[in-house]
Amino acid sequence: MFCDVTGRETRLPLTICADGLPPRLELSLDTLDTGRIFTKTSHRYEVVLANRGLIPAMFHVILPDTVFSQFIDIRPCTGCIDVDGYQALQIILNADRLGNFEELITIHVECAPDDIVMKFRSAYILVIVVPHVRNALYFRQKVHVL
Secondary structure (H helix, E strand, O other): OEEOOOOOOOOEEOOOOOOOOOOOEEEOOOEEEEEEEEOOOEEEEEEEEEEOOOOOEEEEEEOOOOOHHHHEEEEOOEEEEOOOOEEEEEEEEEOOOOEEEEEEEEEEEOOOOOOEEEEEEEEEEOOOOOOOHHHHHHHHHHHHHO
16 A cells, blocks of 8 residues: 655555454353252253444353363353344253352453353252152151051
């Protein structure tokens, strides 16, 4: 590229440098707290990614390498969201361990300066099956008879 200057015999070289706006995704929640849930049961949650930028955005989900993260499944884990588009992310939780946990789910957006981070909290509690009252009384009577 050159710049013509009036009164100058030769053109001047012109260099133009610019930085474009990066993709801008927003998550519907910063923190998802499920409270107490039973072990060995499947739970589904949904969060929404919205593209508020001026260009399409490619993303992929990164789960930490921890004990409880192996029980979290996020679908889809990669994708492309058009301008003014939305993508629902299904979070499926199914664990067989007891305890409280807090995981940071990271969503990497290509060409964006920062990742999106969502805090995910839950507490797994034990399911206790109580026999039907009639059966319990029958069992007690049987025990007393023996």
